[in-house]
Amino acid sequence: MKKLIVFLAVIIFLGSNFPVDGVKAVESKTAYIDVAAATLWTEPNLAREIDMPSTVNPVDLWTWTKSMSYEEKLWLVGNLETQALLGSKVTILEEKGDWVKVAAHGQPTPRNELGYPGWMPKEQLTKGKAYSKYDNKRFALVISPTAWLYKDKKLKREYMEVSFNTRLPVKKEMRDQVLVATPSDGMKWISKNEIEIYKSEDDIPKPTGKDVFETGKQFLGLPYLWAGMSGFGFDCSGFTHTIYKANGITIPRDSSVQAAFGTPVAKEDLQVGDLLFFAYDQGKGRVHHVGMYVGDGKMIHSPNTSTHVRIDKVETSGYGEEYAGARRYIED
Structure with a gap:
């Protein structure tokens, strides 16, 4: 069986087909991301003035991320959904003025079987009729x-x-x-x-745990970005999803869903590349964080808005008491 992890999404209710507050459902159609990385929001028109470099075409993501204070970055938590990279395909679900709700393909989630949903400016998309001939x-x-x-x-x-x-x-x-x-x-x-x-995707060589770790190490020191899925900034699950994806393995987008798939691994059997999960209520509640095991009781992860991609001892990382288990996505 090839590296691609088959994710069976759970279809959930997506809302009414009737227009509400100017939102209209549209006949589903595909388009392509036309900027380096498009940022998807929970609602249309949420972006502040400081977010403008991320909402135009072309984007200026370094100006955006470096101009924000800690408090301004923290505001993004709960207001952003994910990001999608240049040339990647989306399905348009709804429209409201200059914004569209899309499902980002290749980012598995139980929220939508087509991909991770969120709102983005229309001007960051293109129909890409000529480009579509290059699919696959x-x-x-x-x-x-x-x-x-x-x-x-x-x-x-x-x-x-x-x-x-x-x-x-x-x-x-x-x-x-x-x-x-x-x-x-x-x-x-x-x-x-x-x-x-x-x-093709199947042509990407099967990675080892060490391969995945080596891929992740090049991002050490990169500041955290809520919903980040790019070399301009990652959140915790965006980091693990993207590192695996670049190695030919597709895993769910969010940590709570990553924790439900793959193969469970006992703490004493951890190997480099395994994903470690952390949950509220001392590990018994909802999973809210993920890191990648790198050996010697350590993990590489993108912890939170106050810091950056780093390697920590699991027990002293600030998450040790919340350990909720591990999953393996790399086949032997």
Whole structure:
């Protein structure tokens, strides 16, 4: 059985088909993310002035994340849902003015069988009719925390900074650079050092736990971002989901659902790459945090708004008393 973890989503009630407060249901149709990383919100029009760099096209995610104070970042908790990367597919579910509710494909959740739901500005999407012909074709997977797309083969004229785990169709491969398709702006160049090229998702080599850990280590020190799913910032489950996804393994988006799948692992049998879960009420309540075991009683994780991706001793991490079990997603 190949690496892809089959996630059986539980279909839940998605709301009425009748317009409410200007919201209208639309006939489901697919589109593509047209910015480096689109941020999905719990409701339309929630963004503050300081969030504007994340809601336009093109986005400026470094300006957004670095301009916020701790309190301003903390406000995002509960107001953001997730992120979706350049070129990834979404299904449009509803519309309200300049905003649309979408389901982000490839992010399993019991909230919607199509993918993780949330609201985003329409201008960050494209129909990508020409781009859609590349679906299921050979793609370049970005393996650096972030990487630049360029307008020219000499890699001199910068076009867009994109995130780790971005997947773009390959048009032409040369010795030091690769020509890739973008959703709405034709072909762009990227350094071969920043990517791996695969024929399909199944072509991604089966990882070991150490492989997954090595992937995660390159993000040490990256500040936490609630709902973050990119090299510009991660939340706890966005980190584990994305690290696994880049290694060819699709797991659920949220920690509470990640904790319900995979293979249960006893604490004494932990291996590098296993996911550790932490829950309220001293580990007996709802799961709210996840980290990745790295050996010697330690984990790598993206803990909370006040800090960054780091390696901690599990017992002294601030989560030790909330340990709620572990799951293994890497096949032997």
